Amino acid sequence: MLYSLARPLLFSLAPERAHELTLSLLKSAHRMGMMRQSIASKPVTCMGIQFPNPVGLAAGLDKNGAYIDALAGLGFGFIEIGTITPRPQVGNPHPRLFRLVEAKAIINRMGFNNDGVDQLVENVKASKFKGILGINIGKNADTPVENAVDDYLICLEKVYNYASYVTVNISSPNTKNLRSLQSGDALTELLETLRKRQLELAEEHQHYVPLVLKVAPDLTAEDIEFIAKQLLQFKIDGLIVTNTTLSREGVENLKYADEAGGLSGAPVFEKSTACLAAFSKALDGQIPLIGVGGILSGEQALAKQNAGANLVQIYSGLIYTGPTLIKDCVDALKPL
C-alpha cells in the first residue's frame, strides 16, 4: 500500500537517486518501527542451513550491508549483501542504471561500486540481524583477471566469520573479463583454490560456511555441462542461477535498450529459468539451486521451484511491485 503510493514519486526521480532515497526511507521507517511485514513461516533446510522461508533478497541492492536490519523487516527468508571487493571502488561513470518501465526491466552497469570488504564487515558487525546472511564477493576492476583468485581469497577470508554462506560472483557483465572465469582452467583454478581455503577456514574456526557460485544466464549447453562437472568435482555447496543478461530480447526498440550493461526483470525470466532447468538436470539434485531472474509474481517464484530451485531471490521485481512481492512468493511456494 505504502509502496504503491510512493512509487510514482520514486519513478519520477533518476533511478540511482530513487534507489538511495528508498533505502534511506526504509531505514528511517524501520527505526520508527513502521516497517514490518509479517510473512508465513515456511522453513526450508538447504546447504545445512535452516531458512525461515525460501524467498531471499538478491545481491546488488545492499552492496555494503548498510541496510540489513531495515531490509530484514520486510520478511525475507535470507538477505544477500555485496558484491563486495577487497578495496573500495567507485564503479562506472553515471548514468549507469536505467529503467525500461514498459518491460518491467532494468539495465545496469554499476561496476561493483562499493566501500570495500573492511567496511562491509564493520556494517555487518553493527547490524542486529540474526537471520541468514549471504555475502557476495568479487574482484576489483583494476585487478588483472589472471590474479582474480587473490581478490576472491581476500574477501573469503575477511567475510568468513560473518556470513551464513559466501557467494562467488563470476557473472557480472560490468567488470571486464569477469565472465571469462566461468569457463576452462580459470574456473577450475578458482573453484579448487577457494574450496581448499574454505575447508582450512572451517577447520580454523570450527565452523563450516557454505560456498555458492553465481552464474550468468548467457551460457551455452556445453558451458552448463562443464560448470556442473566442476561444481560436483570440487563439492561446491550451492549455485545461484542467474545474474543479469547481455541479451536484449524482449526489449528491442525500447528507450535505453541500447545502453550497455546487464538486463534484469521480466525479460530475463524465461532465459534464466531455462538455465536453471538445465543446471537442475545436469546436477540431478546433488547441489542446491537458488533461482533468480525475472520473478515478478508468486507464480513465477513457483515456476522457479518447478524448474529445480530450492530457494529463490528477487531484485527487479521489488522495484516494480514493492515488498508485497515477498509475501506473494512465500505464499505461492510449495513447502519442501
Ligand SMILES: Cc1cc2nc3c(=O)[nH]c(=O)nc-3n(C[C@H](O)[C@H](O)[C@H](O)COP(=O)(O)O)c2cc1C
Ligand atoms: C542495479 C542492480 C545491481 C546489481 N548488482 C549485483 C551485484 O553487485 N552482484 C550480483 O551478484 N548481482 C547483482 N545484480 C543481479 C541481481 O542480483 C539478480 O541476479 C538479477 O538482477 C536478476 O534478478 P531480477 O530479475 O530479480 O533482478 C544486480 C542487479 C541490479 C538490477
